[in-house]
Amino acid sequence: xxxxxxxxxxxxxxxxxxxxxxxxxxxxxxxxxxxxxxxxxxxxxxxxxxxxxxxxxxxxxxxxxxxxxxxxxxxxxxxxxxxxxxxxxxxxxxxxxxxxxxxxxxxxxxxxxxxxxxxxxxxxxxxxxxxxxxxxxxxxxxxxxxxxxxxxxxxxxxxxxxxxxxxxxxxxxxxxxxxxxxxxxxxxxxxxxxxxxxxxxxxxxxxxxxxxxxxxxxxxxxxxxxxxxxxxxxxxxxxxxxxxxxxxxxxxxxxxxxxxxxxxxxxxxxxxxxx
Numbered sequence: 001x002x003x004x005x006x007x008x009x010x011x012x013x014x015x016x017x018x019x020x021x022x023x024x025x026x027x028x029x030x031x032x033x034x035x036x037x038x039x040x041x042x043x044x045x046x047x048x049x050x051x052x053x054x055x056x057x058x059x060x061x062x063x064x065x066x067x068x069x070x071x072x073x074x075x076x077x078x079x080x081x082x083x084x085x086x087x088x089x090x091x092x093x094x095x096x097x098x099x100x101x102x103x104x105x106x107x108x109x110x111x112x113x114x115x116x117x118x119x120x121x122x123x124x125x126x127x128x129x130x131x132x133x134x135x136x137x138x139x140x141x142x143x144x145x146x147x148x149x150x151x152x153x154x155x156x157x158x159x160x161x162x163x164x165x166x167x168x169x170x171x172x173x174x175x176x177x178x179x180x181x182x183x184x185x186x187x188x189x190x191x192x193x194x195x196x197x198x199x200x201x202x203x204x205x206x207x208x209x210x211x212x213x214x215x216x217x218x219x220x221x222x223x224x225x226x227x228x229x230x231x232x233x234x235x236x237x238x239x240x241x242x243x244x245x246x247x248x249x250x251x252x253x254x255x256x257x258x259x260x261x262x263x264x265x266x267x268x269x270x271x272x273x274x275x
Contacts (some may be wrong), residue, residue, distance in 0.1 A: 013148075013155040018087060019242035021156060025081040026246065028149070029074055035142045036070035039063060042135040049128040054121040059132065062107075062114040066139050069107055073100055073146065078225055080156075085243050086232020087159070094157045101150025108143040111136060196274065200234045203270055207251075207263045218254040226251050234274075244271050 016024065043063050046052060077100070080093045115136045123129050204227045211220050226247050233239040233247075248271070251264055 013151050016152075016155055017242075018084065018159055019240055019246070021152065021159075022081060022084045022240075022243050023246055024152065025077055025084060026250065028146070029077045029081065031142070032070050032073045032077065032146075035138065036067055036074070038138060039067045039070065039135065042131065042138070043067065046128070046131045046135065049131055051121065051123075051126065051128040055128065055132060056114065056118045056121065058117050059114040062110050063135055063139070066107055066111070066143070069103060070142070076100060082225065082229045082232065084156070084159075085229035085240075085247065087236055087240065088161055088232065089156060089159045091160060094153050094160060097149050097153035097156060101147050101153060104143040104146035104149065108140055108147065111140040111143065197231075197234050199270060200231060203263065203267050204231065207260055207267065210259055210263055213259060215257060216259050217256045218260075223251065223254050226254070239271075239274065241275055 013021075013024075043060075046055065046060075046063075076096045080096055083089055083093050115132070121129070207223070207227065210216065211218065211223050230244065230247055233244055248264070248268060251260070251267075255261070255264065
């Protein structure tokens with residue numbers, strides 16, 4: 001997905017369902033990983049250009065900071081996506097997403113300021129300037145797009161679970177003020193089918209054991225991420241079928257050699273039976 005398609009995809013959010021938010025987060029995670037790697041490559045390439053020593057130190061620092069920030073985005077977004085998949089969203093996830101938007105705004109401004117900080121080093125048709133300008137365009141476009149995470153956070157806030165609230169009310173036949181405890185958490189725990197969870201954990205263990213094989217070429221961390229997110233769905237009284245479908249597709253993409261084919265097939269059967 002190029003930067004233009006990416007930015008178009010990000011908006012609008014006001015009508016996105018929870019599974020739509022999850023899909024968006026998945027795409028943004030992948031985009032963040034891609035940009036981080038491209039920035040790393042660009043930084044290395046810039047160091048080997050003819051006039052690297054003339055590039056402002058502030059701009060070099062911005063590039064390094066942007067790489068670190070893109071990495072932190074991936075970490076935070078994976079946390080958020082995992083919680084969204086289990087539909088147990090709290091204010092923490094909304095805050096994390098809002099901060100991604102705010103930090104992106106700051107980095108976008110920093111890219112512009114540091115790149116234009118000095119003019120003496122800028123020369124058209126020069127290898128140093130060409131590489132530096134390419135990094136500037138990619139980085140700034142990325143962070144402009146990521147500013148929209150603030151909008152997604154506002155939409156996500158509508159799905160926040162308000163657990164353990166104390167509601168104060170006056171009893172109909174009593175003059176006393178009574179406190180009613182919200183028992184959402186205890187009710188939720190009672191709804192979990194322990195046998196289904198055990199079945200899922202057995203399948204998950206099989207998948208992870210096979211992933212430890214020397215022949216497995218996929219991303220083990222990404223695999224664990226999907227498994228954990230699915231476990232959250234198992235613990236729900238009504239798992240989200242669209243989210244499960246998205247995660248199953250993600251698992252199949254991770255398994256590049258087919259080592260997990262039979263295990264993933266069994267997992268697919270598990271979900272088919274559950275629905």
